[in-house]
Amino acid sequence: MEGPLRRPLDVAGSESETAKDGFPEIAMSSFFASRHMPCADCGASVAAEERDEHTCDPERVLEFRLFQLRDGVAGFDTDLRGYLDSPEGRFEQWLAERDRPSS
Numbered sequence: 001m002e003g004p005l006r007r008p009l010d011v012a013g014s015e016s017e018t019a020k021d022g023f024p025e026i027a028m029s030s031f032f033a034s035r036h037m038p039c040a041d042c043g044a045s046v047a048a049e050e051r052d053e054h055t056c057d058p059e060r061v062l063e064f065r066l067f068q069l070r071d072g073v074a075g076f077d078t079d080l081r082g083y084l085d086s087p088e089g090r091f092e093q094w095l096a097e098r099d100r101p102s103s
């Protein structure tokens with residue numbers, strides 16, 4: 001008598017899966033439907049039809065540049081870590097290790 005008992009459980013399982021997967025899909029489609037694009041100079045969200053009239057707020061441009069700068073610093077950290085993982089970087093580390101005077 002296992003068969004009839006198992007079936008309702010399977011249905012409940014697939015139902016909760018659909019509900020879980022449904023949410024991100026709705027969020028994604030509304031994201032792509034948006035006609036707002038971030039301005040390349042100040043990062044402001046500008047509607048496609050307002051792009052021509054948009055003027056950047058100088059204060060916002062400055063903040064946006066600083067934000068990009070901070071992003072670049074974080075990128076450098078990642079680049080360095082990537083370099084240390086490369087064969088070249090590992091060779092440099094091996095050289096540094098080898099040249100270290102033994103105590």
Ligand SMILES: [Zn+2]
Binds near residue numbers: 039044055056
């Ligand atoms: Zn702008």
